[in-house]
Amino acid sequence: MALRVGDQSRAARNGLREKVLTLDSMNPCVRKVEYAVRGPIVLRALELEQELRQGVKKPFTEVIRANIGDAQAMGQRPITFFRQVLALCVHPDLLNSPDFPEDAKRRAQRILQACGGHSLGAYSISSGIQLIREDVARYIERRDGGIPADPNNIFLSTGASGAIVTVLKLLVAGEGRRRTGVLIPVPQYPLYSATLAELDAVQVDYYLDEERTWALDVAELRRRLSQARDHCCPRALCVINPGNPTGQVQTRECIEAVIRFAFEEGLFLLADEVYQDNVYAEGSQFYSFKKVLTEMGPPYSTQQELASFHSASKGYMGECGFRGGYVEVVNMDPEVQRQMLKLMSVRLCPPVPGQALLDMVVSPPAPSDPSFAQFQEERQMVLAELAAKAKLTEQVFNETPGIRCNPVQGAMYSFPRVQLPPRAVQLAQELGLAPDMFFCQRLLEETGICVVPGSGFGQLEGTYHFRMTILPPMEKLRLLLEKLSRFHAKFTREYS
């Protein structure tokens, strides 16, 4: 299908000439970009779905997309109140309908009044609707026990991804050995590596400790930082908490140590906290970087630069498709903050329905509201199920010889380590594949289960993992986990 050099000249002879935009002429940074979560294995999963639809016989009747953190695609229901308010905003005629509760109507009217022309169809200002940014500030204050948040330091975005890319873009500067380096965890959510590749920044890996539930160790940060200073100018440190793909929830002590380290070493902190509502394990608690930073007092609270990110895609709401999110910046240079706003203005504004949804995420029904009871019930149910699925996943995988799974303390994924027989590793290498990619491909072809190989997230050399979501409905998840375990056993036998 792809036109190679020989094809190009044949094409030329056929009157088709060489293209202007080719692999060789395109942006080389884009070529380096990889995003495993929607990478080759997922493309193959799509093909298999197509084949199934066409009636091709397979050892399975459906493809299970356990590759992506998309709760609603796996059957999770949206929160009723959120969709009611949004529908009222979309079609304000419904404000006259008896089928909607009063509190939903009030919310919708409030949001619409803050929109240009009282419509979701108008652009908003580039940082997002003022009213909503104020609501986000209040949410942050409540979450952080009263520590003030300034709406002017809050920027709504197209998912958290939009804001993360914007902040990274600001940080990238310098040439050659002075080029910006950014510390990112291994394993990491590949948005970071992809964005650094696109921006031609230097990726500096720091390894989370699998033996200690994926703990973040400052000594490791120091090691990597000092090595990195040889060939780049490290300017930023990214932390994902709760972790993706690892699911660990960092302790308060750890967060303090990270902040202290960042301050000492002159690093801008990016705190990806999109799973702040997804904490399951007993004894685990979410501590926001902002809160810890502030409570540490000066000079950290007054000088440490921080950007923290949240999203409407995860939590108990799972509204991925709406692309709602925000970033709060702390101690950012006011001139740079203006530049950031300028950069955001080129894309005009984040999608307004997503902004509206985010507003409800940060200011849900209060106990005195008519919709509270149903809201609370729906929310508890989703979170309780996720907690149960997290536990089940850990349990089933740890009962399987050759698979070891750290506790899934939070987020939406398991990232178990799998032992692969040396013959399989060898065969994979002969095929030019990462061994865990080979494993995952075979898993997909034989069971229809689509997970993402650990090589897509980064892992210690010689170890193999895969990331699987905990999102399928409970009974289906149980079956999947069992199927996967059986497949692993079969695979191990086959290549022994």
Added chain:
Amino acid sequence: MQRAAALVRRGCSPRTPGPWGRSQSSAAAEASAVLKVRPERSPRERILTLESMNPQVKAVEYAVRGPIVLKAGEIELELQRGIKKPFTEVIRANIGDAQAMGQQPITFLRQVMALCTYPNLLNSPSFPEDAKKRARRILQACGGNSLGSYSASQGVNCIREDVAAYITRRDGGVPADPDNIYLTTGASDGISQVQSRKCIEDVIHFAWEEKLFLLADEVYQDNVYSPDCRFHSFKKVLYEMGPEYSSNVELASFHSTSKGYMGECGYRGGYMEVINLHPEIKGQLVKLLSVRLCPPVSGQAAMDIVVNPPVPGEESFEQFSREKESVLGNLAKKAKLTEDLFNQVPGIHCNPLQGAMYAFPRIFIPAKAVEAAQAHKMAPDMFYCMKLLEETGICVVPGSGFGQREGTYHFRMTILPPVEKLKTVLQKVKDFHIKFLEKYA
């Protein structure tokens, strides 16, 4: 060590051997070495500053939301605080946002969107059947039958098919392949001339000759007012020029939900169709798009309704047609009104507004005003627009923000305010201009 620390303060570790330049045997030694030469930051010296930030970002300018718009925002705040001005409101004639200026959304579109957002409404008698049908079709194509799931990075499949069908109809049967359609998060901006077919052919030929990738921003394809003008899509013309062109010229054409008669800017809906792209490039494109996961699904749904509106025979067709004609008729009227009024003002010349949503009149700025502008370190038309804003509350964007021939000056104003308000605005601009000419004569 002090010198190293000083160098580090300037921004980065030097290449000359520092304590961390040697390969140490133990991590502890490395760690303590780093500690020794920790960057000493004086209080208030930040990591991310104007000097240390990405220079390419600094170079970015986007006039449509630039300094004049920020100034307009400040003035609005002052008005809110009760500060007296020669006007009672700021008129935001800087941005092509129809609904912000009072244009009503198309009822059918919002009905379908509401049904998709809150599917319980599918049981409500207050929604027409044709809207429900559309909503069901969209929902069935979404993961978990919900707008809340990510879609494929290229966009929901059936919506891309609908877009392809729309393009094929629009272009009189020239086939469009859904595989070449990518749904996007909105599109970009343009100016108000409608190019003749001959012009488009010439451009295509030029691109073919000079091996240029063509980008055709066609977001205003539904906004054509001049009776002598027609929208010719680049794709259609390309195909009609024969295989030498249609098989070779690489083209990307763009459309959006933000303009037309819909004005759904906030939804950030859009698509692009790519022609003759190298298959490997298409793979790279999807890969790049996948990092941002997908365009907002509600925007994709809005795009679907734009390309798949009610047809004759359907329940909603009459109301839909009425609303669409009303919006477009209104815009055409305002386009003519604007052109005529500006051309009556000495020192303003406005080209015919054949399409889109803007006037880009050329203004004569007297030499003394140009000097005054330079004294204020502003482009002359920025100076003019600032004065206009401060004296009348009308916010337009100086031509220097869009690019113009050296020595000429323009501003861009939208034609979107309601007719009566637009008349007032145009009159005010006229009065201001005459006064300005007198002042700087």
